[in-house]
Amino acid sequence: MTELAERIKNLPPYLFARIDGKIAAAKAKGIDVISLGIGDPDLPTPKNIVDKMAAEVHNPAHHQYPSYAGMLSFRQAVAEWHRRRGGVELDPQTEVLTLIGSKEGIAHISFCYINPGDVALVPDPGYPVYEIGCMLAGGESYKMPLLAENGFLPVFEDIPAAVVKRAKLLFLNYPNNPTSAVADGAFFRKAIAFAQANDIIICHDAAYSEIGFDGYKPVSFLEMPGGKEAGIEFNSLSKAYNMTGWRIAWAAGRHDVIRALGTVKSNIDSGAFQAVQAAGIEALLGPQDNIARMCAVYQERRDIVVEALNGMGWRLEKPKAAVYVWAPVPKGFTSESFAEFVLEKAGVVVTPGNGYGAAGEGYIRITLTIDTELLREALRRMEDSLGSVTF
Ligand SMILES: *Cc1c(COP(=O)(O)O)cnc(C)c1O
Numbered sequence: 001m002t003e004l005a006e007r008i009k010n011l012p013p014y015l016f017a018r019i020d021g022k023i024a025a026a027k028a029k030g031i032d033v034i035s036l037g038i039g040d041p042d043l044p045t046p047k048n049i050v051d052k053m054a055a056e057v058h059n060p061a062h063h064q065y066p067s068y069a070g071m072l073s074f075r076q077a078v079a080e081w082h083r084r085r086g087g088v089e090l091d092p093q094t095e096v097l098t099l100i101g102s103k104e105g106i107a108h109i110s111f112c113y114i115n116p117g118d119v120a121l122v123p124d125p126g127y128p129v130y131e132i133g134c135m136l137a138g139g140e141s142y143k144m145p146l147l148a149e150n151g152f153l154p155v156f157e158d159i160p161a162a163v164v165k166r167a168k169l170l171f172l173n174y175p176n177n178p179t180s181a182v183a184d185g186a187f188f189r190k191a192i193a194f195a196q197a198n199d200i201i202i203c204h205d206a207a208y209s210e211i212g213f214d215g216y217k218p219v220s221f222l223e224m225p226g227g228k229e230a231g232i233e234f235n236s237l238s239k240a241y242n243m244t245g246w247r248i249a250w251a252a253g254r255h256d257v258i259r260a261l262g263t264v265k266s267n268i269d270s271g272a273f274q275a276v277q278a279a280g281i282e283a284l285l286g287p288q289d290n291i292a293r294m295c296a297v298y299q300e301r302r303d304i305v306v307e308a309l310n311g312m313g314w315r316l317e318k319p320k321a322a323v324y325v326w327a328p329v330p331k332g333f334t335s336e337s338f339a340e341f342v343l344e345k346a347g348v349v350v351t352p353g354n355g356y357g358a359a360g361e362g363y364i365r366i367t368l369t370i371d372t373e374l375l376r377e378a379l380r381r382m383e384d385s386l387g388s389v390t391f
Helices: 015-028 045-058 072-086 102-113 131-134 161-166 185-197 255-266 273-286 289-312 334-347 374-384
Strands: 096-099 120-126 140-145 167-172 201-205 231-236 251-255 324-328 363-367
Touching: 015 255, 045 273, 072 096, 072 251, 096 102, 096 255, 096 334, 102 131, 102 167, 102 201, 102 231, 102 251, 102 255, 102 324, 120 131, 120 161, 131 140, 131 363, 167 185, 185 201, 251 255, 289 324, 289 374, 334 363, 334 374
Parallel strands: 120 140, 120 167, 167 201, 201 231
Antiparallel strands: 096 251, 231 251, 324 363
16 A cells, blocks of 8 residues: 555544544444534524525625635625724734634644744644644644643743744634633733744634623733734634534734735635635624524533532533533543543543643543533433542
């Protein structure tokens, strides 16, 4: 067989592909499985957006290649959305780039700045794409541990000076996947000062920016003084508007970084389907009431999960944002052994925290993106099979 390139050979199997194997094995044994694994919104895309798409798909102008940077009207809608949301002023021509989902932008940004020997600072635990993009570009990742005692925020002073010297990109993600932790303005100001002092570009992944609970509204780092000069923010319609399948997102911020990302992309892809961009404009500038309704659904589920787990012996605080509950495993278990135990005994899939990095060991992640009644059923089963747990 033809030998694979090293960069592919070095890739770990994508986390959820590995879990799918375990689910298939459990199903083969006759276990009825409920998955609390993947963070893919179960609620449908709002009707106004679907209707807009249905109309736009008939327009023959959309059937041709889109413009590389995205339709100017979509980028203008993004700029207007940021203005309304947090008073951020962006030039849609130079400071906004349309993406085919933020995952591709996050993967491609390393190709803009990482040479062999260069470093990307990545959160651990974290969304695997930060590290994988850097690896594919031939660079090295330095894992910044996100620890409970630090509110799951990285501590920049702990990064060795020799690593900081080689670092070109700093990936951050708040509200955070998988921990659901949030970052305040003070943290982002610290990150901006650190990045500026060391000539590092901040890449903030704000995929969960619209999902906050109990009145909490997540902060955009572009709102901070110097934010727009310190790097870019990735944002996506996937989670905010239940549009994961549509593949539409954007990057916004520092103009030379936006230009570099656009250069890589224009040589690789040919832009997002324009009908999807038109539907995206409707999402960003049309009625926003679906966001409050969606947050209310997730908040109820968050309460169900945290209260059920605390009833079994956990002592969890309720997360303020995102769609995850990040819970330590009981005494005597590892992330993997507990996830396997819950799958075998309760037929419930939870994600082992070590899948997001070594610092995720000792945790599991439960998602809130599942029908509320099924979620209750999963928790009943966990309670029946676990009884009470100790830590
Ligand atoms: C879901 C998610 C995204 C969004 O990805 P898209 O490609 O825009 O669908 C980005 N980052 C994190 C951490 C996520 O969980």
